[in-house]
Amino acid sequence: MLIRNLLNAALLSGAMITAAHAQTVGPAGETATPSAEIKLSDSDIASLKGKGYKAALLWHTSSDFINAVSAGAKDEFAKAGVDVVVTTDAGFDAARQRSDIETALAAKPNVILALPLDPTTSAEAFKQAVTDGTKLVFLSNLPAGYKQGTDYAAIVTDDLFQMGKQAADALAKSIGGKGKVGYIFHDASYYVTNQRDQAFKTTIEKDYPDIKIVAEQGISDPARAEELANAMLLQNPDLDGIYVTWAEPAEGVLSALRGAGNTKTKIVTLDLSEPAALDMVKGGNVVALVADKAYELGQTMAATGLKALLGQETPAFIVAPALTVTKADVSEGWKQSLNRDAPQSVLDAAK
Amino acid sequence: MSSAPSNAANPAMSMISRINIQQYVVYVGFLAIFLFFAVVLKDSGFLTVRNLSNIVLQTAPITIMAIGMVFVLSAGEIDLSIGSTVAVAALSAAVTMNAYGMIAGIAAGIGAGVAIGLVNGLLVAYVRLPSFLVTLATLGLFAGVARSLTNLRSIPVTDSTFTGFFGSGSLLGIPSLIWWTVIAIIAGHLIFRETKFGAHVLATGDNARAASVSGIPVPRIRLAVLVISGALAGLAGLLYAGRLQAAKYTLGETDLMTVIAAVIVGGTLLNGGKGSIIGALVGSLMMGMLNNGLILMGLSVSDQMIVRGLIILAAVAVSLREKLR
Structure with missing residues (x-):
């Protein structure tokens, strides 16, 4: 049982990137949608404005990269008149991430952008957010056993x-x-x-x-x-x-x-x-x-969450490009x- | 400040100043912070039952560790190793439980905590090394052990009886984490205040030589407080594992400073001889409430850290000023 659980966890985290294809693919083998393709249309923005929608950014750490992602997300949310009401930093601590999620839910956000620290510990941590019907857009990592569409809107990642x-x-x-x-x-x-x-x-x-x-x-x-x-x-x-x-x-x-x-x-x-x-x-x-x-990645996460909020279908797996x-x-x-x-x-x- | 010189002339004022305000700082501070958030965040969900109970649930492991820390500090020692004891205990419990069942897992978790406490305690009490250095070393040592135990992997905890009992379940409508907090606080308070052992701990911390002369087995007291601290850190590890339904080597890494802050703000002296279990509980809830409220205020992460630091500094400053008199 232990071995099988370990294997499952290892497979899940390993599945997102398949070296044999020399490209980034999703957890269930989904092909990657380039981040540039996810854009809010004018009618999307019109139907989001004035609704009092709220968003939360639940990060794993603080860094220049996360600052750029946050900036992109905040700018995109602002376009649609959505307030970012909560920002957290779990300091790589799985228990603190769970507390952050619970605290953020008290502010009743409609969209959560987050980096789950690892598939095993975050599965339980994000459960309440799923139950509350919050639209979840994950950065780079996926809680074990979560289903796209019902549990979360999309995973957005840099092209690792x-x-x-x-x-x-x-x-x-x-x-x-x-x-x-x-x-x-x-x-x-x-x-x-x-x-x-x-x-x-x-x-x-x-x-x-x-x-x-x-x-x-x-x-x-x-x-x-x-x-x-x-x-x-x-x-x-x-x-x-x-x-x-x-x-x-x-x-x-x-x-x-x-x-x-x-x-x-x-x-x-x-x-x-x-x-x-x-x-x-x-x-x-x-x-x-x-x-x-990174900035584009943040914009894409926000746009994806908002599209899910409008009931639109979102691609399961979205990748922001790398550059040398x-x-x-x-x-x-x-x-x-x-x-x-x-x-x-x-x-x-x-x- | 300008009223200070007139205190002596005014009998009422001088009487008030004789009351040890320090003892109540944590309660007044707790209330002030609560009222502040209640007003400022009344539309942000702070006062909802779910949020308030979240604060208590989230601080349960901190409170449990804080009880151990009150014993250790009151005896004039310190235990820095709790930060890594949590992870070792949680991982030992998870691995053992998945292989041999729940009871073995619980025993492994608490046993790991006791074992680490014994290592610390023997080195401090009988090899007579300073606890600050011993536990600083074992903090690093056992962080390494936690990393190598499962080679950095997270271990899922799937036993639903265990997760119910230690983190996710409830009894009579009250979450299990609250039961653990209440039981540990009552037991800790009674042992600390009402038993000979508690008095010996305080006497050892106040003046170890005098305590020794008056027949108190000082080395045994030092060993005991460090074992208690290790065991409670082990219990905190079980609570984390139950709550997250998984164990990871990073669990508890960031808790040490929160625990020390909660205990000191709660009126326990850093250099021994005085402590309060109830104060530690309120201090721990205050830390949890502070984290919660500052997040809900929508502050950036950097601002949250700055404000939290300033408030802790203010609370410690008030309590230490009183002690200097």
């Missing part, structure tokens, strides 16, 4: 497979398609990073026979990235490149390389960050940042991903 793959492609390109690389992955049970990390590894192993992953290191506390990178470089001083699971630990890896006077080892990481981008535009170790269209940002297109990349200008320091250095 593409993000990992593009990171692999960018790193491979920067080292001429051959050499030794280090792989620093997120050592925690967290769907988003797990999928992206795995896609990087799979792509290197399948598509680049001349590149070997010679060092692997899991990381759970981004603050320890520098010491982990130091240890990795001590054992493998001739690394051509390092993949880092996301930007915050990449900053630690960067300072380890700088401390060692290493200008040769290339870094590719995920998500936009000012220190990493600054290094990139100055021609440092960072060669590419892979990001997603390099020195050449850093300013454009920031706009596309976060819908705002790149930090001034980055723009100045890019001139």
Whole structure:
């Protein structure tokens, strides 16, 4: 029984991304609908306005990415005159997420946008919201056993497979398609990073026979990235490149390389960050940042929830595209991903 | 503030100032915060029965751990390891239950808590290491154990008797989490206030050497309070597992500071010799109500954190000022 439950949970979270197809597919094999296709029509907006509809944003953490998603969602809700009455941050704590949901329901939201922390613990947590008839739009993850249409409106996700793959492609390109690389992955049970990390590894192993992953290191506390990178470089001083699971630990890896006077080892990481981008535009170790269209993702989540509220059918599985940002297109990349200008320091250095 | 010098001249004022206001800070603060939210959020669902009962249900594990913390702090020690004890207990219970049934699962959960409490207690009481450092180390140690127990996987808890008894069910129309809270508070209060053991805990925290000279078995008291704290953190783990119908290595990670804040605001001294179980209950409910109300006010997450921090600071400041007199 235990084994079967474990398998079910593992299958569910693994099903969303199928490496064999090299593309992102839904939990039941649904093909992905591009986020750009979900738009509120003028008549949708007209029938939503003045109804006093309310929305809640129940996030798993706070980050630049979540800020951009929230901004997109709030702007889209505002178009339809819908108030965002509650915003929460569960700090990756499953019990707190359950409390947040219960608290938010007291404000009687019509639409909830949320990232369920993991399929197993969130199944019970979101049950009351389903019972209350709230329209649920999930980001990236799905509570175990939930049915589209009756229990939730849609899953919207960034193209996790593409993000990992593009990171692999960018790193491979920067080292001429051959050499030794280090792989620093997120050592925690967290769907988003797990999928992206795995896609990087799979792509290197399948598509680049001349590149070997010679060092692997899991990381759970981004603050320890520098010491982990130091240890990795001590054992493998001739690394051509390092993949880092996301930007915050990449900053630690960067300072380890700088401390060692290493200008040769290339870094590719995920998500936009000012220190990493600054290094990139100055021609440092960072060669590419892979990001997603977070703002568009937020708009799409809101639009999907509102369409469900109007009783319209919504696609089960919606994906916002990934993009690789390099020195050449850093300013454009920031706009596309976060819908705002790149930090001034980055723009100045890019001139 | 300007009225302070006239206190001595005014007999009525000086009498009021002699009453230990600190003792009542938590109750006054609780009431003030409740009234504030009741007025400001009257249209946002704060006063609904469902929301108010949610606050009590959500704080149940915090309250249970706070009872243990009152014993530990009153004895002049501290237990930082509860943050990871919760996860170890919940995961041990879930894994054991799925393999050997409910009773074994409950025993494994509480047993894990007791075992961690014993490790802490033996090191503190008999190896004579400071509890702050011992439990700081075991906090990290058992967080690692929780991660490796199931290799970061969440474990579903499907036994409906268990989930009913420990989190989701109710008896006589009252949710099981409220029963647990009430029973633990009454038992904790009686042991703390009415038994020789409770008096020994306070005497140990007040002045360990004097307590030892007067025949109190100080090492045994220190061991006992840490075992109680571990066992109650284990129970909190079972309540989380019952409520979420699953166990995960992150359970309880963020609870330590909430528990300490609830206990201190509730009138327990950080350096021993004085404590209040009822105060800890009200402190814990106050923390839960604060989280709930600030969310319903529609504040951004950053603003919620800032306001919560300021209110806790204010409550602690008032209680500590009184103690300095």
